[in-house]
Amino acid sequence: MPSHAALLYFPKPVLKTLLFSLIVVSLAACSSDDNEAVGAGGGADAGGQPTPGVTVETVETQDVEVSQDYAGRAQGAREVEVRSRIQGILEERLYNEGQIVAAGDSLFRIDQKPSEAMVESARAQQRVAEAELRQAEREWNRISSLYERNAVSERDRDTAQSDRELAEANLSVTQAAVAQAELNLGYTDVKAPLSGVTSLEDLPEGSLVEVGTLLTTIIQQDPVHVRFALPEDDASIQRTARRAMTGDEESQSTSAILIRADGDTYDQKGEVDFTASTLDSRTGSVSARAVFPNKENEIIPGQFVRVRVTLQDMEDVVTVPEDVVSEGAEGAQVFIVEENKAVVRPVELGPVVDGRQVILNGLSEGDNLVVNGHVSLQDGVEVDVSDDEEASDSSEEESN
Missing domain, CATH: 2.40.420.20 (conserved putative lor/sdh protein from methanococcus maripaludis s2 fold)
Incomplete structure (x- = not known):
């Protein structure tokens, strides 16, 4: 075989290695060209990532306006126990249980006959005292005239004067007795001390009541109070409410919005008028109260509601x-x-x-x-x- 043909001969393993190297070099060259093209286009940064x-x-x-919601329970502004002020037989209930009554409405009637008799007796005693006073005044006029003419002794004059003064005092006592008897007669008509909702009666008609016997309870619904608890760190609202309690005219009251259990907002705005001065050690909170008008009695005492309080105006x-x-x-x-x-x-x-x-x-x-x-x-x-x-x-x- 000629000598130049020996230069073209390669073993098979060596030939495969050479071909693989040529392929890798070609791929690398293509990748480099693509990267340069992308970089020149402006749609990506030098690292090949697109511009965000x-x-x-x-x-x-x-x-x-910064506000916070707090869970609370509605309560009547006042809850008053209606009690008997005299002893007697409960004759009649004059209202329907659960009815809204106005201040001054008649609620119960207690037997009036014993009180009427006491009034007549007191008035009779007053008339006796008036007659005794008139007699004592006549005696005093007569004795004082005789004393001026030296017809009676000084002792007689002093006795007549004392009798007149005693008669005047006795008349005052009988007048007070008449006033007390008439007052007791008025107590037989038990009236509502305030406007509100009545509870169930505690005793039926015909019962014997004593002085102080509980007859019913009235809950005032207008305005309505909502009691809630402030976290310890809500210091700003605590300070504002306390200034309002002391009547500080320079301080603005803390407004409040009531949110019902169904999520609806009550259309009447209220204000926080009280915060306790001490921290409840059991809950780590401070008791507070908001007041809302409730003329239509839409908010019922006992309801669970939320109070939205304005904490800060920024x-x-x-x-x-x-x-x-x-x-x-x-x-x-x-x-x-x-x-x-x-x-x-x-x-x-x-x-x-x-x-x-x-x-x-x-x-x-x-x-x-x-x-x-x-x-x-x-x-x-x-x-x-x-x-x-x-x-x-x-x-x-x-x-x-």
Whole structure:
């Protein structure tokens, strides 16, 4: 075989290795060309990642009312026990049990005959005392005249004067007895001391009642009170309510809204007029009371309700959607856009009001806040600002 033919001969294993190396080199060259083409197109960064799209919201300030809901129970403003003030037989009940009565309405009638007899007896004694006084005055006039003519002794004059004074005192006693008898006669007509709802009668007609016997109970429904408990750390509302209790004209009352068990809001506003001065050691809370008008008796004592209390009025504060706030190395943070770059802003959080987070510090009016597309952002990354929320949402999905 000629010598130049020996140069073209390769063993099979060596030939396979050479072919594999040529294939790898070709693929690497193609990949490098593709990356350069993508980088020149402007749709991705130097690392091959697409520019994230975000939606921004211009930061504005507003006045915010901070409120809190508390569970409570409705109660009547007053609950008064109606008791008998004299002894006698209960003759008649003059109202329907559970009926709403007005102050001064007759509720029960106690047998009046014994009281009427006592009035007549007291008046008769008064007439006797009046006659005795007239006789004592006539005697005094006669004796005093004789004394001036030295016809009687000084002792006789003093006796006549004492008899007249005793007759005057006795007349006063009988007059008081008449007034007491007439007062007892009036007590036979048991009247409602206030307007409200009556309870069941405690004794039926025909029962013998003593002085102080409970006849019924009246619950005043207008206004209605709601008792609730304040957590220990709600110091601002506690201070405001206590100032209102002391009559401090400079302090504004704490307003309250009542929410029924079905979620409906009561159309009459109330106010917190009382907070306890001590902390309940068992519950770690402070008892409080709100007062609401209830002319139509829509709120029934005993109902479970919620009281929405205004804790604070904040002026010119920034609010943002809750979901734009994330946790960073320095705490709570948000992203804003400056010169088409995402910038991290640490923020100080306040309360959440109507689904929006109050920002106490960290944002200024006019800042461009990232509200969509912020989930995978990094500080300093260039972003594509868009008003299309769907584009931002799709960008987040691709990043995830």
